[in-house]
Every structure is written in structure tokens, then in C-alpha cells.
Amino acid sequence: MSTISSASLLPAINAAPVLADARLHYVLRHFALAYEAVPAGLIGYADTQQSITVADAAAGFFQAQEPYPAAPNYREWAGQRVPVFFDAQPALPLLELAPGRCRINADLISAAFYLLSGWQEYYSDSRDRHGRFPYAASVQKRYGFVALPVVNYYFDVLRAAVEYVTGQPLRPRRWAGGAPVAAFISHDIDNLRSSWKVPAKADLKAVRLLRFGRRLWRHLTQPDAWDNLETVAATVASYGARSTFFILPEHRPGADGTPNADYRIDRPLWRRFLHLASQGFELALHGSIGTATDFARLSSEQSETFAEPASGIRFHYLRWEPRQTPMQLEALVMAGLRYDAALGFAEHYGFRHSYCHPFYPFDFTRGQPHSFLEIPLQVMDATLHHPNYLQLRADEILPALQPMLAEIEKFGGVASILWHNDHFDPANILTGPRQFAEIMAYLQQRGAAFLTGSQIVADLCGA
Structure with a gap:
């Protein structure tokens, strides 16, 4: 890259x-x-x-x-x-x-x-x-x-x-209900309307016009396979868990041409998000392209998207400029921001800061910790099979992750897993619902406490 x-x-x-x-x-x-x-x-x-x-x-x-x-x-x-x-x-x-x-x-x-x-x-x-x-x-x-x-x-x-x-034992911290390890499951909601595009382009390229027409008709008359918020929530809930949905407010591409959301947040969609919140799922901000270095736009997205400020944020494409982004988030703390969840490597699963617990990023300007918490990201679905990244086979994913997850359990940390809603499409057989289910079953068997970002902050900070 x-x-x-x-x-x-x-x-x-x-x-x-x-x-x-x-x-x-x-x-x-x-x-x-x-x-x-x-x-x-x-x-x-x-x-x-x-x-x-x-x-x-x-x-x-x-x-x-x-x-x-x-x-x-x-x-x-x-x-x-x-x-x-x-x-x-x-x-x-x-x-x-x-x-x-x-x-x-x-x-x-x-x-x-x-x-x-x-x-x-x-x-x-x-x-x-x-x-x-x-x-x-x-x-x-x-x-x-x-x-x-x-x-x-x-x-x-x-x-x-x-x-x-x-002469006294020093025990690792325990999580909600005395759990030995916590799991933070999250979903970046980037796409709700685009599952048809790749196969449709393939049909056009191969001059399969009848098949293309049928696909286009289904797109115009039926819900998209990625318009699946309720399916995502139900899947997570089947493990006795709740997760965090990061909502992307901007549908226009970034200034550099990088796409943002393929949807607009209209009233019907927002009602669906609110219904998820009423079931115990968390709604958080997915800062659009450019907002990691543009405080005015970031603040506007926060205030215009949420009636009550979101407690958490993760930037689209995991963007984060260490010389600027933390200071912008610090400025949002007074408005209710409590945590960020962007700090993982897109190219590889693991520990970007070599630590499996939440931590306070360091403020190099003032020489002290920032006042918002970082819940570091260890696993993103796209990392596992993207052509630019690891290209693992479906049956290699859980075995590859297990040693890392065992390290998190050893120290009573937080396993942070990002699984986009479009990866819950059954057509995805590489990093899809089956692979997500394998990871969730493993965490459940290990006694993990499934917590939203805000619950982790409350558990760790007592507020």
C-alpha cells in the first residue's frame, strides 16, 4: 500500500x-x-x-x-x-x-x-x-x-x-457480572443499498442483460440484502449480547473521492435506529471522511445526527491523525463524548498500541492523558480477507484469531470486534455471518461479558 x-x-x-x-x-x-x-x-x-x-x-x-x-x-x-x-x-x-x-x-x-x-x-x-x-x-x-x-x-x-x-495477590480486573474478559462487538453502518452493484456490473460486463434486468428490478422493488439492521441485532441478541452501531451521517463522497454512506438518514431509517436503541443496542457516531481533521464538520455531524450527543465515535476507514484527531475529540468531551474506537490496524488483526485494555490516549501537546477513553480495535472483518490485507480463507479465520483472543483472556482485557452489517449478507461466505457466528460462539464459551462501548466506559470509570 x-x-x-x-x-x-x-x-x-x-x-x-x-x-x-x-x-x-x-x-x-x-x-x-x-x-x-x-x-x-x-x-x-x-x-x-x-x-x-x-x-x-x-x-x-x-x-x-x-x-x-x-x-x-x-x-x-x-x-x-x-x-x-x-x-x-x-x-x-x-x-x-x-x-x-x-x-x-x-x-x-x-x-x-x-x-x-x-x-x-x-x-x-x-x-x-x-x-x-x-x-x-x-x-x-x-x-x-x-x-x-x-x-x-x-x-x-x-x-x-x-x-x-x-505478600498479597494482585488480581486482574473483572468485568460486568464478574466476567474474566469483555467483548465489544460493533458494526460500522457504511452501506445499506448496494449489495446488487457488484453482481450487476458483472452481468453487464458479461452481456447477461436478462439477468441484469432481473437484478435491477429486485433492487427497485425489494429490500436490499444489506438493509439488514434488524437481522444484525437479532443475530447478536441470540448470544445474549448487545452491540454498538456506528452511524455514518454523510452520503456524499469525501473531498478525496472516498465514498461515505450509500444511504441518507431519513425519518423511517432513524426510527429503526431508535428501535434498536430501545432494545439495548448502542448508537454511536461514524465520523465521515475528512472529519478526523476537521473539527467544524465533526462537531456538526455530532450535533445534527443525535438529539443527545453520542458517547462514542469511530472514524470512517479508521482514519486518525495522531497530531490532530485526539485534540478534536478532547474538545467534544464536554459535549458528551466518552470514547473512541478507531485505533486498530486495518492491515492486520492485533494490538496497535500493544495493549488489550481500554486506555487514555496521551496528549503530547500538554504532556498528560486525554480525558476520553480509547477502546482499541483488534479485529475488522475486511482485514481478514481484503485483497490488500490478509486474504485468509474462511476456515483459517478463527484459528488465526484464537491465540490473540487467548492473550486478551489471559489479562482480562477487551476483545473488540468490528463486523460491518454488509458482512451479514449470506452471500458472503468468506467473512460473513458464519465466520461471525464462530467468533461469537468462541467468546461466549470463554465467558465473555458482551458490553457496548458506553457500558465499558461505565464499568471501567465507574460513571
Whole structure:
């Protein structure tokens, strides 16, 4: 996939150096969200008096603007070979124990901050043709760990240290009803009217005029196969679950010609969406092409589409400009925005920020966390078989995903699955309803709590 590498096409970098205390605060805030009742004040850098000390090995990296640190070393931890950035003493044990104290001999605070904050994409100038930071430019691709939640392994080292010092177990957080893992199922509603177009074009190309005429007549007189909101909801509900529908307000193409919705939101359609909401499904905003970098249009779509502001957003085509989009979302928080759900790689399933829990994106301008939550995306249907992406066969999908889903379960995280409504068309035998059913059955068997985005925010933040 082509990339744009010219910095002149991107917003300017507007960031201050991130000092050790800021990195420590950011990382420990998320550590405390991942486990229950984490004691405060135990962890610090080696020049402090805390019971658990971490080697300071960043060597000025965060005072510069390089997107990539030195290559990681690899350490064995919890049955995995884990890449560890900022590991200046690889010959020493990762965790060194002494009576009442322990030392972590790699800078796991800086390593966790680097991955979780999205440092690489903020400072990199690489973007694909949709303006996204590409998987090909990531450390996850370079070092082969996209399906491993590396930050969770760093946190597991911290957990072991805390348990040793305190003598008390530190348990992963539980989700609604005491579930060991959560699942966030979502649907981007891009197309409701276009299932007939591809086969119709094929008929015309092959001069099958009678078949084309019949197809056109069905299109004009019968509901489209993708006009299936109720079918999607019923399918999800059959697993005792509720999901989140991201609604795309704009039907005109973006300025770059990228299509938006193939429908207009008229009153009958909106009544259908409201009926889904009355059944416990969530309605959220699917920001149209261009809104990730245009606050006026984004704010207009939010206010004109929803009578009450939507709590969640995901941008169409997973667009996200790290130097601009988070600040736009921060400006919508006062209007009711609580979370974003766009941060996954379109090209590969896995962990774009190497973390399987929701997190607060880092504000590089102010040097502190943003106030909206990110529910990172791990699986998108199109990723699994799109010609530009993985091209998995139907029977390869669940086996490919199971190791990643097992990692999420291991750490009590959130499995975020995006399945577009048009992929519920029975004609789709590659990434269609059968493959969705296999994933849902697997999650159900593993005891996942199926939660909407707003429910995840409430569960995690207590409001």
C-alpha cells in the first residue's frame, strides 16, 4: 500500500519533552486500571526510595523526536518471548528480588509508555493513502509482535513485583457480572443499498442483460440484502449480547473521492435506529471522511445526527491523525463524548498500541492523558480477507484469531470486534455471518461479558 512520507502534508508536531515523572504517572495510572486494588506509592525509578525500583534506561530518547528506539531485547516471561525496549542490561535478570524490595532491570516504564502512548505514529511521517499510520511502518510489524499485548506483559512483571513486596495477590480486573474478559462487538453502518452493484456490473460486463434486468428490478422493488439492521441485532441478541452501531451521517463522497454512506438518514431509517436503541443496542457516531481533521464538520455531524450527543465515535476507514484527531475529540468531551474506537490496524488483526485494555490516549501537546477513553480495535472483518490485507480463507479465520483472543483472556482485557452489517449478507461466505457466528460462539464459551462501548466506559470509570 502506498505511503505518504512528506512532513509538509501533515500537521506540525506540537509537543514538549516527556519527562520521567510524566511517563511514570501515565503508565501507573493504566496499571491501576488493569488490576484490582493496586497499592499506591510502591513503584519508582532507581533513584527513588520506593520498594520497587525500575532501571532508567531511556537515555534522553523522550527529549528528542525520533519515532523509533533501538531494537528491543527479548526476555522470557509468563511463557512468552517478550520484546523489551529500553533494556540496557539484558544479562541481568528481569526481576531481581531482595528482602522487602525488588528491582526491575529494564526500563519497563519507558517501554510501556512508548507503546501505549502511540509515540511511534505521532513522530513518524508515514501515512497511507487514507491518511493512516500504516502497519508496515510500525514496530509491531518490524519486530513481529502485533498479536501480542506486550504492555500487558510489562504490567505482569509489575504485578509480580507488587505481589512479592506486599505478600498479597494482585488480581486482574473483572468485568460486568464478574466476567474474566469483555467483548465489544460493533458494526460500522457504511452501506445499506448496494449489495446488487457488484453482481450487476458483472452481468453487464458479461452481456447477461436478462439477468441484469432481473437484478435491477429486485433492487427497485425489494429490500436490499444489506438493509439488514434488524437481522444484525437479532443475530447478536441470540448470544445474549448487545452491540454498538456506528452511524455514518454523510452520503456524499469525501473531498478525496472516498465514498461515505450509500444511504441518507431519513425519518423511517432513524426510527429503526431508535428501535434498536430501545432494545439495548448502542448508537454511536461514524465520523465521515475528512472529519478526523476537521473539527467544524465533526462537531456538526455530532450535533445534527443525535438529539443527545453520542458517547462514542469511530472514524470512517479508521482514519486518525495522531497530531490532530485526539485534540478534536478532547474538545467534544464536554459535549458528551466518552470514547473512541478507531485505533486498530486495518492491515492486520492485533494490538496497535500493544495493549488489550481500554486506555487514555496521551496528549503530547500538554504532556498528560486525554480525558476520553480509547477502546482499541483488534479485529475488522475486511482485514481478514481484503485483497490488500490478509486474504485468509474462511476456515483459517478463527484459528488465526484464537491465540490473540487467548492473550486478551489471559489479562482480562477487551476483545473488540468490528463486523460491518454488509458482512451479514449470506452471500458472503468468506467473512460473513458464519465466520461471525464462530467468533461469537468462541467468546461466549470463554465467558465473555458482551458490553457496548458506553457500558465499558461505565464499568471501567465507574460513571
